[in-house]
Amino acid sequence: MEQTFVMIKPDGVQRGLVGQVLLRLEKKGLKINGLKLIKVTEEMAGSHYQEHQGRGFYAGLISYITSAPVVVMVVEGKNAVQEVRKINGATNPLDALPGTIRGDFAQDIGRNVVHGSDSVESAQREIDIYFEPREIQDYNFLPEQWLYE
Numbered sequence: 001m002e003q004t005f006v007m008i009k010p011d012g013v014q015r016g017l018v019g020q021v022l023l024r025l026e027k028k029g030l031k032i033n034g035l036k037l038i039k040v041t042e043e044m045a046g047s048h049y050q051e052h053q054g055r056g057f058y059a060g061l062i063s064y065i066t067s068a069p070v071v072v073m074v075v076e077g078k079n080a081v082q083e084v085r086k087i088n089g090a091t092n093p094l095d096a097l098p099g100t101i102r103g104d105f106a107q108d109i110g111r112n113v114v115h116g117s118d119s120v121e122s123a124q125r126e127i128d129i130y131f132e133p134r135e136i137q138d139y140n141f142l143p144e145q146w147l148y149e
């Protein structure tokens with residue numbers, strides 16, 4: 001089973017879209033192993049988005065992500081990384097298909113509501129930035145026998 005890291009960004013929380021995002025993850029049968037509302041520090045943001053340092057949008061991205069509370073999650077499932085990226089939709093909401101979170105709820109690339117890790121390695125790195133091991137629960141998820149062969 002694969003784990004990924006999901007964030008409902010400040011715009012998602014401020015716009016009251018937390019439930020909408022959770023609904024889509026749960027509907028798909030993804031399991032939530034960790035979930036909390038936090039304020040991202042400059043240090044966390046710098047570590048999370050280190051690959052984008054030097055890009056034109058970097059400063060704006062850091063100030064956006066640290067501007068107000070976010071919801072962070074550890075999400076588990078078969079191919080969780082890819083499944084969440086699909087549910088989130090393309091980075092630029094203009095390219096995101098209807099039915100995806102960004103396609104349905106966002107218009108601007110700089111206010112695209114959600115984050116999902118792009119690989120298993122990024123997921124582990126991002127989970128380590130935002131979660132203590134004791135905040136991640138392993139438990140028996142009843143639908144599993146009806147989700148996976």
Ligand SMILES: Nc1ncnc2c1ncn2[C@@H]1O[C@H](COP(=O)(O)OP(=O)(O)O)[C@@H](O)[C@H]1O
Pocket residue numbers: 057061090091109110111112114115116118
């Ligand atoms: N050209 C851009 N202008 C403004 N913000 C951007 C731009 N490109 C990326 N971002 C922001 O940086 C985040 C990280 O970018 P990236 O890793 O490429 O996308 P994704 O979040 O889909 O993995 C995006 O989700 C978006 O919030």
Ligand SMILES: [Mg+2]
Pocket residue numbers: 118
């Ligand atoms: Mg990315």
